[in-house]
Amino acid sequence: MNAVLLAARGLSKRFGGLRAVQDVSLAVEQGTITALIGPNGAGKTTLFALVSGFLPPDAGEVIFGETRLAGLAPYRIARLGMARTFQIVQPFAGQTVLENIAVGAHLHHAKRADALERARAVAERVGLAPQLGKLAANLTIAGRKRLELARALATEPKLLLLDEVLAGLNPQEIAEMLPVIDSIRRGTRDAPGVTVFMIEHVMQAVMNLADHVYVLANGRLIAQGSPRDIASDEAVIEAYLGHGTAQRLRAAGRLQ
Amino acid sequence: MSSALRVAAPIAAFAALFALAPLAVASDAWLNFIVLALFGALMAQSWNVLAGFGGQFSFGHAVFFGTGAYAMAVLQVRFGVNAWVALPVALASGAAVGVFIGALTFRYGLRGSYFALATLAFAEIFRILANTFQFTGAGAGLQIPLTKSPATLQFDARAGYLYVALAFVVAGLAVAGWLKHSRFGAWLQAVRDNEEAAQALGVDVYRIKLGAIAISGATMAAAGAFYVQYLHYIDPALAYGPHYSVEALVGALVGGVGTVWGPVVGAFALHLLSDLTRNAFGDVPGVNLMIYGALLVLIVMFAPRGLAGLLAALAARLRGSK
Numbered sequence: 001m002n003a004v005l006l007a008a009r010g011l012s013k014r015f016g017g018l019r020a021v022q023d024v025s026l027a028v029e030q031g032t033i034t035a036l037i038g039p040n041g042a043g044k045t046t047l048f049a050l051v052s053g054f055l056p057p058d059a060g061e062v063i064f065g066e067t068r069l070a071g072l073a074p075y076r077i078a079r080l081g082m083a084r085t086f087q088i089v090q091p092f093a094g095q096t097v098l099e100n101i102a103v104g105a106h107l108h109h110a111k112r113a114d115a116l117e118r119a120r121a122v123a124e125r126v127g128l129a130p131q132l133g134k135l136a137a138n139l140t141i142a143g144r145k146r147l148e149l150a151r152a153l154a155t156e157p158k159l160l161l162l163d164e165v166l167a168g169l170n171p172q173e174i175a176e177m178l179p180v181i182d183s184i185r186r187g188t189r190d191a192p193g194v195t196v197f198m199i200e201h202v203m204q205a206v207m208n209l210a211d212h213v214y215v216l217a218n219g220r221l222i223a224q225g226s227p228r229d230i231a232s233d234e235a236v237i238e239a240y241l242g243h244g245t246a247q248r249l250r251a252a253g254r255l256q
Numbered sequence: 257m258s259s260a261l262r263v264a265a266p267i268a269a270f271a272a273l274f275a276l277a278p279l280a281v282a283s284d285a286w287l288n289f290i291v292l293a294l295f296g297a298l299m300a301q302s303w304n305v306l307a308g309f310g311g312q313f314s315f316g317h318a319v320f321f322g323t324g325a326y327a328m329a330v331l332q333v334r335f336g337v338n339a340w341v342a343l344p345v346a347l348a349s350g351a352a353v354g355v356f357i358g359a360l361t362f363r364y365g366l367r368g369s370y371f372a373l374a375t376l377a378f379a380e381i382f383r384i385l386a387n388t389f390q391f392t393g394a395g396a397g398l399q400i401p402l403t404k405s406p407a408t409l410q411f412d413a414r415a416g417y418l419y420v421a422l423a424f425v426v427a428g429l430a431v432a433g434w435l436k437h438s439r440f441g442a443w444l445q446a447v448r449d450n451e452e453a454a455q456a457l458g459v460d461v462y463r464i465k466l467g468a469i470a471i472s473g474a475t476m477a478a479a480g481a482f483y484v485q486y487l488h489y490i491d492p493a494l495a496y497g498p499h500y501s502v503e504a505l506v507g508a509l510v511g512g513v514g515t516v517w518g519p520v521v522g523a524f525a526l527h528l529l530s531d532l533t534r535n536a537f538g539d540v541p542g543v544n545l546m547i548y549g550a551l552l553v554l555i556v557m558f559a560p561r562g563l564a565g566l567l568a569a570l571a572a573r574l575r576g577s578k
Contacts, residue, residue: 052456054452054456073455073460074455074456075454075456075458075459075460075461078455078456078457078458079458083456083457084456085456086452086453090450090452090456091449092445092446092450092453093450094445094514095445099445103442103443103445103446103457103459104457104458106439106443107458109439110439111439112259112437112438112439112442113259115442151457155457155458
């Protein structure tokens with residue numbers, strides 16, 4: 001077993017009467033791709049916001065490496081080496097792709113020339129190299145998703161939180177992105193591997209990439225395990241497809 | 257290094273061109289025009305740093321202008337401090353007031369029109385304070401003793417003032433150029449475009465905004481200090497009234513916010529226009545403000561990137577058609 005890079009213990013968050021996240025504990029191991037899945041409204045993005053410091057939890061704690069993150073501002077958590085992308089992309093619209101990525105690269109490179117060089121290298125990795133001079137506002141949705149990924153990656157994080165970077169992409173674009181994410185985890189000769197924690201609806205990605213999967217429904221963790229285990233887990237199937245589905249599938253002989 | 261050179265070269269050319277102006281232009285009226293346009297460019301650049309690069313729109317930039325002007329006047333009149341010594345103190349006062357206002361507003365997340373209104377309120381508070389205390393000359397204002405010697409930052413000929421204003425404008429251009437090519441500038445523009453995304457990338461939004469308002473405050477205070485030396489007089493309405501808040505804002509918006517050269521282009525265009533209208537309409541009060549307003553509407557509607565943006569687009573088109 002690898003060392004645990006990120007651990008959440010008993011995380012809870014409520015918004016008025018809505019218990020968005022309830023007593024969630026999980027661990028992301030160093031060097032893995034861990035997926036967080038669940039139906040819409042399950043609390044996945046809220047959980048990411050709790051982990052990355054954008055929302056304060058009502059209860060529970062987050063430990064990143066050796067550090068307890070309680071009360072730390074998001075920028076401090078980013079400086080510790082945790083980078084996140086946003087489900088609803090947040091480009092610096094008036095700036096070029098290169099300038100956008102350089103903002104991330106500046107975290108560890110004070111000199112402009114170094115940051116720009118670093119940004120070009122990251123753009124190369126995620127396939128944005130031909131569009132460096134374009135304004136971020138003029139990118140396609142697929143381009144913007146890549147830009148989110150590139151900016152976060154440019155901060156040279158230890159842990160990358162990806163919030164649905166594949167949503168809204170067509171099958172070919174998804175097929176192009178899968179090896180990119182895999183190579184981020186593995187690392188290259190010039191860049192160390194990065195642990196990935198991803199929210200994802202695209203099952204093809206979860207099945208192909210993830211080492212470990214957590215399933216969230218109505219704010220609670222209902223299952224965890226390898227992608228194969230999760231795919232045949234009755235609680236998971238019911239959470240997605242409705243109560244009683246697992247039984248009907250079994251009756252029809254479609255579920256072992 | 258080449259990128260630094262590309263920023264520095266036009267600024268050096270600009271400095272050289274205007275440094276020669278007193279030799280080429282004999283007319284006092286024209287020299288006065290250039291001095292006032294440079295003075296306007298300095299204010300517009302100050303507004304541009306905070307709003308153009310930082311996205312924090314201020315309606316009360318006079319608060320920094322007046323602080324610089326009063327620091328300069330009070331130190332000389334009340335304490336007999338030499339003007340050259342008072343000048344850096346005036347700049348520092350502008351920066352300090354900036355940090356003070358920034359700490360109060362940015363700490364509590366005031367953005368957009370709320371921040372703009374808060375700056376307006378601060379300018380009014382400062383105006384009332386200056387109007388109240390004998391220390392600042394109250395309603396009568398303060399008069400700087402005339403000495404007309406470079407040792408006291410006063411000059412016989414307008415050329416002397418031109419060089420002082422030019423030095424400030426060149427420094428302002430250098431700051432804007434630095435913002436375009438530095439980590440601080442990149443982070444400031446990131447904050448302008450999307451605060452959440454900037455935070456996620458490790459940017460300390462609050463500190464970056466404080467830095468921007470300090471630079472902007474010091475720059476505007478320099479304009480206030482210059483004003484006092486040029487006209488030898490300041491009173492609360494001149495210092496903290498809306499006039500210079502508006503001039504700073506219109507100059508930057510007309511010229512092009514978030515650009516290095518926009519404020520200079522905008523200020524010269526505005527002063528040219530207001531001189532032309534003065535020739536056409538005589539000294540009917542308020543005509544220049546009407547023109548400012550009309551121009552601002554046109555620019556916002558048809559050239560949101562300002563005259564500098566318009567020129568850049570034109571240049572790109574010419575290059576494309578070749």
